[in-house]
Amino acid sequence: MSAEATTVISVGEDYDVLVGHGVSHEVVDLVPVGARRALVVHPEPLARLADPVVAALEGAGLEVITGPVPDAEAAKTIDVAARLWSQMGQAEFTRTDLVVGVGGGSVTDLAGFVAASWLRGVPVIHVPTTVLGMVDAAVGGKTGVNTAEGKNLVGAFHVPVGVLCDLDSLKTLPPADLRAGLAEAVKGGFIADPAILELVEADPDDAVRPGSPRLREVIERKIRVKAQVVAADLLESHLREILNYGHTLGHAIEHHEHYRMRHGEAVAIGMVFAAELSSRAGRIDDALVQRHRDVLAALRLPTGYADATFDQLYTAMRRDKKSRGSLLRFVVLDGLAQPARLEGPSEGLLRAAYAAIGR
Ligand SMILES: NC(=O)c1ccc[n+]([C@@H]2O[C@H](COP(=O)([O-])OP(=O)(O)OC[C@H]3O[C@@H](n4cnc5c(N)ncnc54)[C@H](O)[C@@H]3O)[C@@H](O)[C@H]2O)c1
Numbered sequence: 378m379s380a381e382a383t384t385v386i387s388v389g390e391d392y393d394v395l396v397g398h399g400v401s402h403e404v405v406d407l408v409p410v411g412a413r414r415a416l417v418v419h420p421e422p423l424a425r426l427a428d429p430v431v432a433a434l435e436g437a438g439l440e441v442i443t444g445p446v447p448d449a450e451a452a453k454t455i456d457v458a459a460r461l462w463s464q465m466g467q468a469e470f471t472r473t474d475l476v477v478g479v480g481g482g483s484v485t486d487l488a489g490f491v492a493a494s495w496l497r498g499v500p501v502i503h504v505p506t507t508v509l510g511m512v513d514a515a516v517g518g519k520t521g522v523n524t525a526e527g528k529n530l531v532g533a534f535h536v537p538v539g540v541l542c543d544l545d546s547l548k549t550l551p552p553a554d555l556r557a558g559l560a561e562a563v564k565g566g567f568i569a570d571p572a573i574l575e576l577v578e579a580d581p582d583d584a585v586r587p588g589s590p591r592l593r594e595v596i597e598r599k600i601r602v603k604a605q606v607v608a609a610d611l612l613e614s615h616l617r618e619i620l621n622y623g624h625t626l627g628h629a630i631e632h633h634e635h636y637r638m639r640h641g642e643a644v645a646i647g648m649v650f651a652a653e654l655s656s657r658a659g660r661i662d663d664a665l666v667q668r669h670r671d672v673l674a675a676l677r678l679p680t681g682y683a684d685a686t687f688d689q690l691y692t693a694m695r696r697d698k699k700s701r702g703s704l705l706r707f708v709v710l711d712g713l714a715q716p717a718r719l720e721g722p723s724e725g726l727l728r729a730a731y732a733a734i735g736r
């Protein structure tokens with residue numbers, strides 16, 4: 378658990394994720410040769426998070442354009458993307474110019490998408506400012522926006538030039554957002570690295586304290602899990618699907634809630650559902666299902682849901698990217714850190730698992 382030094386986690390041979398205090402200033406070192414302009418995308422209410430990045434880029438001689446976008450999930454629309462494309466057009470952005478996303482996962486997903494699509498691809502640097510952005514969204518090159526029909530239905534794979542996880546930014550993150558981010562770290566514990574679960578279980582309050590070495594270790598471990606998986610299967614041909622544990626139901630709940638529920642909270646519920654499904658399919662025992670409920674409850678994350686009927690969520694679940702034709706596919710567990718797929722489970726099994734998470 379290093380306290381001060383910067384940790385460098387490589388994503389294959391493609392790029393590095395830096396974790397440490399003050400690392401956002403290192404943005405200048407990542408600017409591609411020849412870049413003259415940078416579009417810095419940030420949440421409208423959080424311009425102060427982007428200020429040091431803007432100052433550093435201007436100090437390096439770049440012309441900086443700022444792109445304030447609506448907060449949280451409201452940023453992830455094609456209309457907001459179009460506004461940024463328009464700014465880039467007016468600034469005569471070329472293929473050597475640069476997009477920088479500063480904010481939570483909603484901003485890095487949007488900034489990545491805009492970078493992937495402008496002139497069919499310009500470089501992007503991510504400066505995630507939430508736990509969720511650091512451990513998940515900013516790493517791995519999935520970018521996208523939502524449509525009326527569902528979450529992340531339009532997007533592209535576009536790897537960043539680098540990712541800067543400045544732990545100092547977590548000092549101002551609201552506790553509920555910090556906890557929601559830990560849901561994605563816990564996901565990494567169940568699918569690949571149980572040490573993450575042990576760190577949280579040993580002292581859940583310390584795990585959510587900004588500045589604690591425990592939180593830092595959880596963050597770094599989850600980044601390593603994600604880096605290993607996406608380096609092996611960037612385009613999600615099979616292995617990468619394990620990162621979707623808890624997301625089939627989670628995304629359906631977010632859509633049903635009109636994105637008023639945090640992504641990490643919906644994923645927490647979705648993981649309990651996936652564990653119930655795994656157990657009902659005879660793959661894991663009751664103790665592992667209970668471990669899901671216990672570790673998530675210790676983080677004060679939701680573990681049940683009863684605000685929609687199964688039928689209401691089923692429609693959204695069928696639009697999940699893991700579906701193939703009419704076949705629904707779920708990431709389940711065959712044991713701790715043994716992710717597997719469950720293809721075409723019966724509707725009865727799905728209904729029983731959903732009933733088991735009713736509050
Ligand atoms: N691309 C991927 O691989 C991937 C992975 C996981 C999640 N995601 C996406 O990420 C999004 C969720 O990201 P999130 O949980 O970071 O939510 P978010 O981006 O909506 O941010 C949550 C809230 O925290 C605020 N905030 C951000 N940084 C702050 C700071 N340092 N101090 C104070 N407030 C701060 C934001 O303004 C917002 O209100 C979802 O859209 C999800 O689909 C993408």
Ligand SMILES: O=C(O)C(=O)C[C@@H](O)[C@H](O)[C@H](O)COP(=O)(O)O
Pocket residue numbers: 513517519528529561613617618620621624698
């Ligand atoms: O990186 C991945 O792959 C993931 O599935 C990570 C998820 O945590 C993330 O929420 C992702 O955006 C979901 O992707 P989607 O393909 O189901 O939209």
Ligand SMILES: [Zn+2]
Pocket residue numbers: 513561624640644
């Ligand atoms: Zn997620």
